[in-house]
Amino acid sequence: MIKKLKILLIEDDMIEIMKLNRTISTLKLDHKIIEANNGEEALQILEQKDNLPDIILLDLNMPKINGIEFLNILKKDAVLKYIPTIILTTSNNQKDLLECYKTGVAGYIIKPLKYEDYVSKIEKLLAYWSVNELIVV
Amino acid sequence: MADELVMTNGKILERDFIPIVEDDKYKGHLWAYRDVTLNKTYSKSLEKQKQKYYSIIANMNLGLVEVNNNDEILMVNQSFEDISGYSAHELIGKKGGQVFAVENGVETIVQENEKRKKGQSNSYELKVKNKAGEIRYWLISGAPNYNLEGEVVGSIGIHLDITELKSLEFQKEKLLEKLEKSNDELQEYAHIVSHDLKSPLRSIYALVSWLKEDNKGKLDDISLQNFAHIETTLEKMEQLITDVLNYSSVGADNTEKVNVNLNSLVNELLTMLYVPENIEIKISNSLPVVKGDKTKLQQLFQNLISNAVKFIDKEIGSIIIDVEDLKSHYKFSIQDNGIGIDKKFHDKIFKIFHALNKSKDSTGVGLSIVKKIVNLHEGEIWLNSEPNVGTSFYFTLKK
Incomplete structure (x- = not known):
């Protein structure tokens, strides 16, 4: 059965947020997107333990708490550490990639230049996670 | 009488x-x-010999110290007085270790003296303090001193002040450290800049796509063409940023050199590269195994082969890859029958941003990366070319 996912998107770029929303509506997918413009906002959202997202899409380059710092906070939390977190970034820096997988991510996707490529990547990503069994806490 | x-x-x-x-x-x-x-x-010659050695000791530029088994100083020469700042009568009877040593120097002296008591000669560096309280570095060579019965009664040490040398050494270490740090910072900086430059390109691309999508059927051909131009311009810009980042990455990180099988590397590469059907790529000789960085070597071959592919204008294209075994290096050649390069450009093409053909898919960085990689493997790169006939690139890689 294909699940309806609750997705927390942590992204500071307005157009990137528009891209994800538009992609989901074009693909006619029935997922719910919660937006957070930075790490602090995301942590606030994650405080509501009865309304946690199924997956998190995380940008690395953000002001205040950057993606890797946010990831570290997440992985230290007894509950939040179980939420699959997928990095969505421009950085193909090997150092970042290594650091993310070391801390624990469920995927690392590089934002492509072409919008068509972006749609195709997001489609596959969401298709994969909607057939996965997820821990319900 | x-x-x-x-x-x-x-x-x-x-x-x-x-x-x-x-x-x-x-x-x-x-x-x-x-x-x-x-x-x-x-007895006369004995006297003469004695005089000779005495004057050597007195005049040599090395400090000489004779100590007994308790490290108490028995004799010093003029040079030692000079380098230590103490006069002979200030030193005689004192323990050398206690007068000069700093940090764990006392320990070192005790250890080294033990060795001498066992009859071993030795040589070691010591950090000391002279009379003025300045820190100096001495290189000390010592040998045991025997009496007529053949027992070790002390030792004789030769002292060379190597402070200048030492400070140069420290300076070099510091510089290297600094260089490494600034290299790392530059690398970080390149990544951040490339990220910040790429993000707006991606946004523009998405916005253009949406304009097209939302106005489907309403746009005329010229507008559609212009949108296509925007897209290719964005692609080229993105490629340029990627290339510049790659260029700055080559040589920045020092991954360890490993054995790389170029035969399998190039064959694998050929299955990945886009090669039009009219072009045949031949490897004439089995390629060797060299010591190097695999990713960089792959980029080297990829840039040269795809360059060759790009500039073939003949109906039947041919690219021949060959290797020759020189003593310390391997010499590789990649020969094509493409458009060729005018002699006057042969030096220029290896410099960054000197693309001769400003086309969609050349940014002018590729060959400068190639040169950097070859140099990193202690090799050289050059070419032979005739316009309209073809080009052969030659490069060497250290075995």
Whole structure:
């Protein structure tokens, strides 16, 4: 059965947020997107333990708490550490990639230049996670 | 009572006499002559030798210290007085270790002296403080000193002040550290800049896509064409940023060199690269295994082969990859029958941003990366080319 996912998107770029929303509506997918413009906002959202997202899409380059710092906070939390977190970034820096997988991510996707490529990547990503069994806490 | 007579032939005789008295009557002298030439010259040359070594010790530019088994100073030479700042009478009878040593120097001296007591000669560096309280570095060579019975009674140490040398060494270490840090920072910086430059390109691309999508059927051909132009411009810009980042990455990280099988690397590469059907790529000789960075070597071949592919204008294209075994290096060649490069550009093409053909897919960085990679593997790169006939790139890689 294909699940309806609750997705927390942590992204500071307005157009990137528009891209994800538009992609989901074009693909006619029935997922719910919660937006957070930075790490602090995301942590606030994650405080509501009865309304946690199924997956998190995380940008690395953000002001205040950057993606890797946010990831570290997440992985230290007894509950939040179980939420699959997928990095969505421009950085193909090997150092970042290594650091993310070391801390624990469920995927690392590089934002492509072409919008068509972006749609195709997001489609596959969401298709994969909607057939996965997820821990319900 | 003996006296010496020097003969005209150089001999030295020792003369002795005994008065002869018989019945209280003096009868005369009994003279005895002994040839002592040999003895005399021997003691003279001994004296000479002693003088010679004494003057060497006094005048040499190395500090000399004689100590007994308790590390108490028995003798120092003039040079040691100079380098230590102390005069001989200030030092004699004192323990060397206690006068000069700093940090764990006392320990070092004790250890090294133990070795000498066992009869070993040694040489070590020591950080010390001179009379003025300045920190100096000495290189000390020591050897045990024996008495006539063959017992170790102390040691003799030669001291060379190597402070200048040492400070150069420290300076070099510091510089290297600084260089490494600034290299890392530059690398980080390149990544951040590339990220910040790429993000707006991606946004523009998405916005253009949406304009097209939302106005489907409403846009005329020229507008659609212009949108396509925007997209190719964005692609080229993105490629340029990627290339510049790659260029700055080559040589920045020092991954360890491993054995790379170029035969399998190039064959694998050929299955990944886009090669039009009219172009045949041939590898004439089995390619060797070289020591190097695999990703960089792959980029090297990829850039050169795709360059060759890009500039073939003939109906039947040919690219030949070959290798020749030189003594310390391998010499590779990649030959194509493409458009060729005019002689006057041969030096220029390896410089960054000197693309000769400003086309969609050349940013002018590729060959400068190639040169950087070749240099990183202690090799050279050059070319032979004739316009309209073809180009051969040659490069060497260290074995």
